[in-house]
Each structure stands twice: as C-alpha cells, then as structure tokens.
Amino acid sequence: MPDIKIQCFTPDSRSYEIERLAHAHPWSLSVFCQSHGPAYYNRQLVVDEETVGYIICQQVLDELTIFNIAIDPKHQGQGFSHYLMQDTLNYAANNGMLVFLEVRASNTPAISLYQTYGFRELAKRADYYKTRNGYEDALVMKWQSEQN
Ligand SMILES: CC(C)(COP(=O)(O)OP(=O)(O)OC[C@H]1O[C@@H](n2cnc3c(N)ncnc32)[C@H](O)[C@@H]1OP(=O)(O)O)[C@@H](O)C(=O)NCCC(=O)NCCS
Numbered sequence: 517m518p519d520i521k522i523q524c525f526t527p528d529s530r531s532y533e534i535e536r537l538a539h540a541h542p543w544s545l546s547v548f549c550q551s552h553g554p555a556y557y558n559r560q561l562v563v564d565e566e567t568v569g570y571i572i573c574q575q576v577l578d579e580l581t582i583f584n585i586a587i588d589p590k591h592q593g594q595g596f597s598h599y600l601m602q603d604t605l606n607y608a609a610n611n612g613m614l615v616f617l618e619v620r621a622s623n624t625p626a627i628s629l630y631q632t633y634g635f636r637e638l639a640k641r642a643d644y645y646k647t648r649n650g651y652e653d654a655l656v657m658k659w660q661s662e663q664n
Pocket residue numbers: 538539583584585586587588591592593594595596597598619623624625626628629632
C-alpha cells in the first residue's frame with residue numbers, strides 16, 4: 517500500500533515543475549507563487565514521500581473557487597485527483613461553502629472529474645481562454661453540498 521498524505525503547501529520547485537508538466541498553458545511562476553496565503557485553501561498530495569499533485573483554491577466568505585488542480589502526468593490515470601477533490605469538498609461541506617470553478621471547454625478529463633463530484637455547468641464564457649491558434653470557451657461550474 518502506498519503511503520498517501522494530503523498536506524498544506526507553499527510553492528516550491530517541485531510543485532511548479534508539476535504545473536509546467538501538467539498544463540498545456542501553465543501559470544507563470546509569479547502567478548503560481550502569488551496564489552498562496554491566508555485567502556487560499558491549498559493542498560498537495562504526497563505519495564511515498566513524492567509530491568504528485570496539488571489543488572489551489574481561493575476562499576472568499578462562503579465561496580471556494582478551485583483555481584488549479586494538477587497531477588504530474590507520470591502519475592495521472594491512477595485515481596490520485598480523487599484524494600484532492602474529496603479533501604477539498606469535505607472542507608467546503610464542513611464549512612457550508614459553495615464551490616465554483618472555470619475550466620476549458622476542451623478539457624474532457626477535468627470536466628469528467630468535476631461531473632463525477634456533482635459539479636453542474638452554470639454558464640459559458642465565450643472565447644475566454646487563449647489557445648495556440650485562437651480562443652476557446654470556459655465553462656463555469658458550481659458545486660453545492662447536499663447538506664446545504
Ligand atoms: C484533471 C486531472 C487533475 C485528473 O487527474 P488524474 O489523477 O489523472 O485523474 P484520476 O485518475 O484521479 O481520475 C479521476 C477522474 O477524472 C476523469 N478522467 C481522468 N483522466 C481522464 C481522461 N483521460 N479522459 C476522461 N476522463 C478522465 C474521470 O472522470 C476519472 O474518474 P474515474 O476515476 O471514475 O475514472 C489531470 O488530468 C491533470 O492534472 N490535468 C492537467 C491539469 C488540468 O487540466 N487541470 C484542470 C484545470 S485547472
């Protein structure tokens with residue numbers, strides 16, 4: 517059995533390496549480093565002492581927004597994102613928070629992950645994200661605990 521831990525984290529070279537490896541359009545190092553602090557609920561997933569992914573969320577009053585979730589490509593497809601999603605949604609449910617996110621309309625793996633947890637599409641922002649050749653839509657999604 518692997519040793520699996522979910523921990524608070526501050527940006528470091530390993531987490532930014534995952535950011536660059538996992539995303540086709542990674543955040544800049546400065547945006548990555550700024551997305552931490554008291555207004556954030558950020559967790560990293562450590563498997564057998566290796567950081568394999570993280571989730572970055574901003575909290576404002578009773579709303580939590582998932583800004584970023586990433587798993588190192590060499591560890592994808594093994595169920596690791598579920599640990600981060602479950603931890604984050606437990607936190608939101610325990611604190612009576614709604615959860616929002618935006619995702620590229622072409623990001624099938626992420627949309628499928630979010631739908632698994634009951635996220636519903638709230639709106640579409642046309643041509644919101646840059647692509648290599650132009651722009652693509654963003655889906656705005658919302659999650660609410662069944663307890664609320
Ligand atoms: C989205 C992401 C975090 C999923 O992480 P993962 O650890 O590979 O996913 P898991 O193996 O835990 O799978 C969780 C769910 O994601 C979905 N999923 C994962 N890979 C998928 C794929 N290739 N195609 C379709 N759905 C997929 C499925 O719904 C899956 O549910 P299941 O376990 O019931 O099959 C990962 O693909 C990633 O880091 N992508 C790049 C960064 C990104 O796009 N982040 C989201 C926007 S910020």
